[in-house]
Amino acid sequence: MTLAITHGYVVPVDGDPIEDATVLVADGKIVAVGRDVEIPESATVVDAAGGWVLPGFVEAHGHLGVYEEAEGWAGDDTNEMTDPNGARLRALDAINPADQGFADALSGGVTTAVIKPGSGNPIGGQTVAVKCWGRSVDEMLVKEPVSVKSALGENPKRVYGDQKKLPSTRQGVAAVIRDALMKAQDYKARKAAAEREDKPFDRDGTLEILVRVLDGELPWCQHTHRADDIATALRLAAEFGYRVIINHGTEGHLLADTLAERNVPVIIGPLFTSRSKVELRQRALRNPGILARAGVELAITTDHPVVPIHFLVHQATLAVKEGLDRDTALRSITVNPARIMGIDDRVGALRPGLDGDVVICGGDPLDVMSRALRVFVSGREVYSYVDGESVVADPYYRESR
CATH class of the missing domain: 3.20.20.140 (Metal-dependent hydrolases)
Incomplete structure (x- = not known):
């Protein structure tokens, strides 16, 4: 499975933040981070819509x-x-x-x-x-x-x-x-x-x-x-x-x-x-x-x-x-x-070779009013916050990837 998180304010933590950037995850690992990332046609695309994209x-x-x-x-x-x-x-x-x-x-x-x-x-x-x-x-x-x-x-x-x-x-x-x-x-x-x-x-x-x-x-x-x-x-x-x-x-x-x-x-x-x-x-x-x-x-x-x-x-x-x-x-x-x-x-960071553990926040995570909106573990979405409700994926139900 390939995941592309696009249009985010990407904060790699061990590098400078990147505006309007993409994080590409394939087979559970980060493969690319940046503005000019080529996204495979088969990728699942998630639009971060300007939210902060950080490592878990x-x-x-x-x-x-x-x-x-x-x-x-x-x-x-x-x-x-x-x-x-x-x-x-x-x-x-x-x-x-x-x-x-x-x-x-x-x-x-x-x-x-x-x-x-x-x-x-x-x-x-x-x-x-x-x-x-x-x-x-x-x-x-x-x-x-x-x-x-x-x-x-x-x-x-x-x-x-x-x-x-x-x-x-x-x-x-x-x-x-x-x-x-x-x-x-x-x-x-x-x-x-x-x-x-x-x-x-x-x-x-x-x-x-x-x-x-x-x-x-x-x-x-x-x-x-x-x-x-x-x-x-x-x-x-x-x-x-x-x-x-x-x-x-x-x-x-x-x-x-x-x-x-x-x-x-x-x-x-x-x-x-x-x-x-x-x-x-x-x-x-x-x-x-x-x-x-x-x-x-x-x-x-x-x-x-x-x-x-x-x-x-x-x-x-x-x-x-x-x-x-x-x-x-x-x-x-x-x-x-x-x-x-x-x-x-x-x-611990957003860097090629590391696990695809990614968090999309509505804003600066150090703002107490900000929150995690979507969370990915090894490239799989496991948490989302939608319409005021927290949803955690059931780990016992394994759909095909």
């Missing part, structure tokens, strides 16, 4: 499908809080594509989400990137695993402290992480020795994943809010040599120069919440701008369902109101999260 937005940190809305305990598979080290756990195995959050994502122009285990454990498990439309997570898959989720601070301390077991303090949380990574170092050495000697070796799913972190294959997504916990995250990363990504980073602005100097990105948010715990005391919409001006690579997150995922773009808008550069704001929900999470070879 990317949510870098959410719990779609693993924390289902309005389902209570039956839909909550976010945290396996029975083992402080859950590196072998995979968010992939718990996602329900029928979660209403995926439809909400499309209505907000979000076409890709990195789904993560929760923050109840010092080491929570493996994250996965998926498209926000499909019958099964296997069909929706962009990349797996994307990273390993870890948590410092209040959450694991509370969860295991309530159980009267390690870790019940911040030093205990850091110790669990450090012990696990040292075991992974020893495991790697034993495995290498067994391979040299051609001896059998019992594999360990938890340690296999941690070795991939130590080897630089998988980044470490570190849930952390307070500045002292961010400092601990940086200390552990320096000690073991892995790539760390700060998730939430509520007080990251207090260490903005250090984060920029060490080239540590921050996925900041959610930004629309109350200060419901001590760690959120300094939550403010001005913080993304402070980080960005210091040179920190920035993505914005809703942490869905903490903030509904279709408000992702509105968080960016209000961050602009409080000092974030508007171009950086748009990048913080498109190309930046894609690059930070290692999926920029698939999504």
Whole structure:
């Protein structure tokens, strides 16, 4: 199938906007972007009518499908809080594509989400990137695993402290992480020795994943809010040599120069919440701008369902109101999260070779009165807003393409 979106104000994000331009998608991939694009006779033509044409937005940190809305305990598979080290756990195995959050994502122009285990454990498990439309997570898959989720601070301390077991303090949380990574170092050495000697070796799913972190294959997504916990995250990363990504980073602005100097990105948010715990005391919409001006690579997150995922773009808008550069704001929900999470070879911009995930907005997406009118995933229209009604294509009904 070939799709041509014509007469749009095309915003590639990683390039300059183009007036009255076309985005051509063939076999699910973008093949051309510009004014003088030759459109095949067989193409399905969609007239953007001067609307803004953008890449689908990317949510870098959410719990779609693993924390289902309005389902209570039956839909909550976010945290396996029975083992402080859950590196072998995979968010992939718990996602329900029928979660209403995926439809909400499309209505907000979000076409890709990195789904993560929760923050109840010092080491929570493996994250996965998926498209926000499909019958099964296997069909929706962009990349797996994307990273390993870890948590410092209040959450694991509370969860295991309530159980009267390690870790019940911040030093205990850091110790669990450090012990696990040292075991992974020893495991790697034993495995290498067994391979040299051609001896059998019992594999360990938890340690296999941690070795991939130590080897630089998988980044470490570190849930952390307070500045002292961010400092601990940086200390552990320096000690073991892995790539760390700060998730939430509520007080990251207090260490903005250090984060920029060490080239540590921050996925900041959610930004629309109350200060419901001590760690959120300094939550403010001005913080993304402070980080960005210091040179920190920035993505914005809703942490869905903490903030509904279709408000992702509105968080960016209000961050602009409080000092974030508007171009950086748009990048913080498109190309930046894609690059930070290692999926920029698939999504995050309108560029030949990337997936045909395209959003047509009625106007500037950073205008709170603008909205997604039509959304395409891999060149297929999956969402439209017509006559005041949102319509999501049924993924279980597969008409011929």
